[in-house]
Amino acid sequence: MTSFTALTTITGEDAAYALSEALEDLFPEPTGVGVFEIEDGSGLWEVAAYFVEEPDAGALAVYSALHKAKPFNISEIPDQDWVSKVQRELAPVEAGRFFVYGSHDADKVPEGKIPLLIDAAMAFGTGHHGTTLGCLRAFDALFTSGFTTGRVADIGCGTAVLAMAAAKVLPDLILASDIDPVAVDVAAANVTANGLEGRVNCVVAAGFDAPDLAASAPYDLIFANILKGPLIGLAPAMSKNTATGGQVILSGILNEQADEVIAVYIDNGFNLAKRDVIVDWTTLTMSKKAPL
Numbered sequence: 001m002t003s004f005t006a007l008t009t010i011t012g013e014d015a016a017y018a019l020s021e022a023l024e025d026l027f028p029e030p031t032g033v034g035v036f037e038i039e040d041g042s043g044l045w046e047v048a049a050y051f052v053e054e055p056d057a058g059a060l061a062v063y064s065a066l067h068k069a070k071p072f073n074i075s076e077i078p079d080q081d082w083v084s085k086v087q088r089e090l091a092p093v094e095a096g097r098f099f100v101y102g103s104h105d106a107d108k109v110p111e112g113k114i115p116l117l118i119d120a121a122m123a124f125g126t127g128h129h130g131t132t133l134g135c136l137r138a139f140d141a142l143f144t145s146g147f148t149t150g151r152v153a154d155i156g157c158g159t160a161v162l163a164m165a166a167a168k169v170l171p172d173l174i175l176a177s178d179i180d181p182v183a184v185d186v187a188a189a190n191v192t193a194n195g196l197e198g199r200v201n202c203v204v205a206a207g208f209d210a211p212d213l214a215a216s217a218p219y220d221l222i223f224a225n226i227l228k229g230p231l232i233g234l235a236p237a238m239s240k241n242t243a244t245g246g247q248v249i250l251s252g253i254l255n256e257q258a259d260e261v262i263a264v265y266i267d268n269g270f271n272l273a274k275r276d277v278i279v280d281w282t283t284l285t286m287s288k289k290a291p292l
């Protein structure tokens with residue numbers, strides 16, 4: 001594991017997103033996972049990994065990538081127990097009927113809320129970021145409006161926060177995938193910690209590229225909280241794997257990118273049903289039209 005400090009004018013998971021986007025431009029394929037501590041006191045965020053393996057070259061690449069986006073200073077720092085450090089700092093999050101909390105806040109779950117236990121680890125999805133929160137709220141709204149059973153997939157599951165929210169309220173088996181094997185291990189541990197063994201199946205896969213995911217398609221609901229580029233790249237597969245009348249909840253989209261993503265999904269057979277903005281981030285709910 002290579003660790004860097006990043007001195008930056010943007011904060012928290014937004015900084016992590018900016019890092020991911022800048023690095024994605026330089027490296028088409030993920031090559032590892034990096035931990036970046038944002039030195040403004042906002043905490044520590046994992047960056048899905050787009051830098052070369054050798055620390056020196058990696059540091060250089062990260063530095064160059066960041067200079068394209070913002071004036072950053074990067075330096076390598078000694079590794080430490082990042083997970084414990086983050087766990088001490090995270091507060092619980094309420095999202096509609098869901099309450100996402102770490103085990104240090106087990107005594108704070110409010111009466112009547114559906115608890116999702118997620119301890120900070122090496123995967124994205126503690127509920128704090130506007131994209132995760134947007135997806136949880138969009139799902140909460142769908143459930144309220146009558147989506148109480150269906151085939152569900154969570155593409156880019158990270159901690160499995162969205163898959164587990166679905167499994168807590170729907171009777172169906174939920175399929176989840178992530179391209180990062182570390183995230184899938186974290187997801188599986190969270191599924192166990194939440195008593196959802198056998199209810200959520202997490203696999204390592206890019207998009208739908210796994211036999212388990214293909215076998216359960218088409219889906220009535222697909223979550224995909226990944227960046228604009230992967231969302232657009234996956235649009236034909238999302239269309240193929242969504243049942244007529246089914247929904248997709250899309251996030252990881254900066255507000256200024258939303259129109260482009262909507263246009264691509266309309267071209268792939270979807271209608272826009274709902275658009276939610278949380279600070280800089282847009283979450284879209286889109287439904288699959290019947291074929292002409």
Ligand SMILES: C[S@@+](CC[C@H](N)C(=O)[O-])C[C@H]1O[C@@H](n2cnc3c(N)ncnc32)[C@H](O)[C@@H]1O
Nearest residue numbers: 124125132156157158178179180183206207225
């Ligand atoms: C922003 S995180 C979302 C995590 C969680 N679903 C949430 O809403 O908080 C995006 C996740 O998507 C994964 N990912 C990125 N591209 C992917 C792809 N093409 N297929 C599957 N997973 C992907 C990343 O490894 C990362 O764990």
